[in-house]
Amino acid sequence: MPSISMEQPIHFPQPIHHPKHFDLGSAHEVPDSHTWPTIQPNPPNGPNESIPVIDLSSPDVISLIGHACESWGVFQVISHGVDLNLLHNLESQARRLFSLPTQQKLKAGRSPNSISGYGLAPISSLFSKLMWSEGFTISGSPLDHARSLWPDDYFNFCEVIEEYNKEMKRVAERLMQLMLLSLGLTEETIKWAGPMNELQDISSVLQLNSYPACPNPDRAIGLAAHTDSSLLTILYQSNTSGLQVLRPNKESSPTQWVTVPPIPGALVVNVGDLCHILSNGRFHSVVHRAVVNRTEHRYSAAYICGPPAHVKVSPIVKPVGPAYRPITWREYLGIKARLFDKALASVIISEEDHNDNSTCLLSCV
């Protein structure tokens, strides 16, 4: 399965912080290094604030997905065909990994010029306070890192990760196809740039997240508010809640955090920045965060899915007015690492400049 090319690493600035590997699991209080000044609380979800739950076998699936991507930028899917045992096995492997002693986990630490490995979430370096989480990023084969973690017992981890990635790729391709159909493309016009049908060749990164129970959840954040840079992200959040999305601004109503309630066996789908670009803003790249709680250790797995490395993404429907310029995932990640929440706005160009679409991901219709 293709991963993002690592010839030229994407440099998130290196963390400037404090104790990089403070043991969160055994903390009795939140140290200053992890204390965030204000974590905007989320009110209880109101009656009109349910994030869509879409049955992938529904006859209306295309319009349901289109509507969810436009109004929320996030939805949950059921009837996706992924075996529940695989989801449980993935969670067990994540638990096994993050339960290792810190010194052992650091043997698989993310090196400065690689995407993969154990460490803080890459966006950590953009904040002065640390987050209440650890991550393990897998781009390509997990083998080398798994061998460093469990020299005599790495096989099970690799087997589960590979099976999980295979299943997520299948679901991601289906979802991407449904999203494109809902944008008005037909089966025939879903044509990726290049000689082959490269929809079969999506790139992906698997991010395992661990959020230990926290003695003061009101002062700490698991993962700070962000959008994913992907086309789409498929998140498995098991049975412990923590994922919140910022409800897009409706006329006159203030933006607010809404909890994505865990549904056994469901997968959460986030629209990412590249899909926002692809739809020229019609689909909404959703701002989300992970909060922590006092008693439960939470794990999640994000399958972050983008176009093949060499493919540029640009709006598929020829827009009138300003539009996003064609861009590869790698280039966009570089911009995101510098500009973070200003990255999307920085790739908008004027009408006169968006006539060159020779390299775009999909033929413009």
Ligand SMILES: C=C1C[C@]23C[C@@]1(O)CC[C@H]2[C@@]12CCC[C@@](C)(C(=O)O1)[C@H]2[C@@H]3C(=O)O
């Ligand atoms: C390909 C990537 C997307 C990602 C940065 C990364 O290089 C590898 C991990 C991804 C992740 C997962 C946690 C949240 C996030 C914002 C981060 O810090 O690392 C995302 C990045 C992203 O989607 O931009």
Ligand SMILES: O=C(O)CCC(=O)C(=O)O
């Ligand atoms: O753990 C979660 O609920 C969110 C994880 C996430 O946003 C990510 O990995 O990008």
Ligand SMILES: [Fe+2]
């Ligand atoms: Fe995310």
